[in-house]
Amino acid sequence: MSENEVIVDGEVVHCIGCGAKVQTNDKNALGYTPQSALEKGLKSGEVYCQRCFRLRHYNEIAPVSLSDDDFLKLLTSISETDSLIVYVIDIFDVNGSLIPGLHRFVGHNPVLLVGNKMDVLPASIKKTKVRDWLRQRANAAGIRPVDVELISAKTNFDVDRLLDQIEKYRHGKDVYVVGVTNVGKSTLINSVIRRSTGIKELITTSRFPGTTLDRIDIPLDDGHSIVDTPGIIQPEQMAHHLVGKELNLVTPQKTIKPKVYQLNPEQTLFFGGVARFDYETGDRKHGFTVYAENNLYIHRTKLINADAFYDKQLGHLLTPPSDESRVADFPALERHEFKTTQKSDVVIEGLGWVTVPSGVVVSGWAPKGVSVLIRPAMI
Structure with a gap:
């Protein structure tokens, strides 16, 4: 001790x-x-x-978490159990919330994949399409879930259905809830506690003691437990480049309202100071639909002026970062170029995406380490 x-x-x-x-x-x-x-x-x-x-x-989010060795020890200990793994993913930041090679650590235990934060997606997006897409992303990361559920822990959307699915797949076993930070896992756990035990307040030390450094046991009626594991920090998450109120300007708080920008070739959109989108070449003006936090400041300018504009306005007109003191610590944006052959989404993980037409060359910029990728358009 x-x-x-x-x-x-x-x-x-x-x-x-x-x-x-x-x-x-x-x-x-x-x-x-x-x-x-x-x-x-x-x-x-x-x-x-x-x-x-x-x-x-x-x-x-404070930069304190389990070390890689502690995380490895935690996951390895789960592999030695006979349990159900409930793996929570932020559907707005899938790459940032994936744990590659999860099956290597949790052994043969079945994994129920849960996409959280459905409340921020526009109603026009079909759940079946999101579920299929999320399963494909998991499969590409080497994860083979027994099922995929979509919920909003914040609004309690389909949480009851998730609990039914947990009961279906756990077969009287313990349940381990895993995920990285900022995916809404704690909100989900509190919702599960309310439904499973009738206790509405937050976890208390007397009722649900943290038994070790890395877990909190929530007892179930049959003598088994839901085990809440700590959120693991992934440095690739956009959220870890932000502090305080900056997170509220980038992370969607309510249902996203899509915004359409008519752009000519060689025009740029800045998303505050945290990301950038360039329409580089194409045959004509096109409409580009942005799906991002409603209050995030978006500024349009000419591509030729974009670098100088960013250097001058970062921390001023382009926020977050919120002030000059934060500018010095903010990582440089890295460029990722794409040429589309179909209607596609350019995704800046943790911030949102831009729907682009076929036959154009575009670039997405994000802080170093934050994923920028392209996928077939969701809508």
Whole structure:
């Protein structure tokens, strides 16, 4: 037992948000909680580590998570169980929320793939098309799910159906819920708790103690458990290049309202300062439909002026990043070129996509490491 762990009444105190062992010494380590916050949490019965507190109250993702070795140990331990894996994906940031080679770690346990955040997709997008597309993306990553479910944990859309599917596939076994950060896993877990136990408030230490660094056990009526594992940070996620209120300007908060831009060749769209889209060559003016957070500032300019405009306006007109102090730390945008042979979506993972016509050359720009890809148009 580490000397840094907080002990109360002979038991280690765990964060009720992520299950980490609470400590007050190392700000950069898992489970850190300021002493004053710890004292308040002990009085209220809800102790959160600083990372979970910031995530809950400020939508801010702190760069503290399990190490690669810890994550490997966690996944390997799951492979030794006989259980159902519920794997939560953000359908608006699929690449950023995929865990490549998941089956190598979870063994032969069946995987139920859950696409969360359906509430942000326009109603014109058919669920069957999204489900088929998500299965294809999973298969390409080496994941063979037994089924694919689409939900919105935020609005409770089809969560009851998901619970029925979990019951169908778990066959009386434990359930492990896995996923990277910012996919809405915690929201889903809280919804599951409300439906499975009737408890409406957030997880409490007395009812659902974090048993180890890497899990929170939620008991089921038959003696088995739903095991909530911590969100794993993927540096490729757009969200990890943003802080505080910047996330709300990039991550869709409500159903997206598509916007059509009539662009001539050699015109550019900036998405705040976090991404860029260039219509490079084509035979004429075309309409390009943008699917992104409704409040994200989009600026149109000429391609020839785009680089100089970005350098001058980043942190000013083009936000996020929110100010000059953030500009210095913000990664450069990388260009990805595509030539379309059919109506397609150019996807900037974690931000949205632009539907483009056939027979054009376009480029998508995103911070280094964030995926930009092309797919057949969803709509």
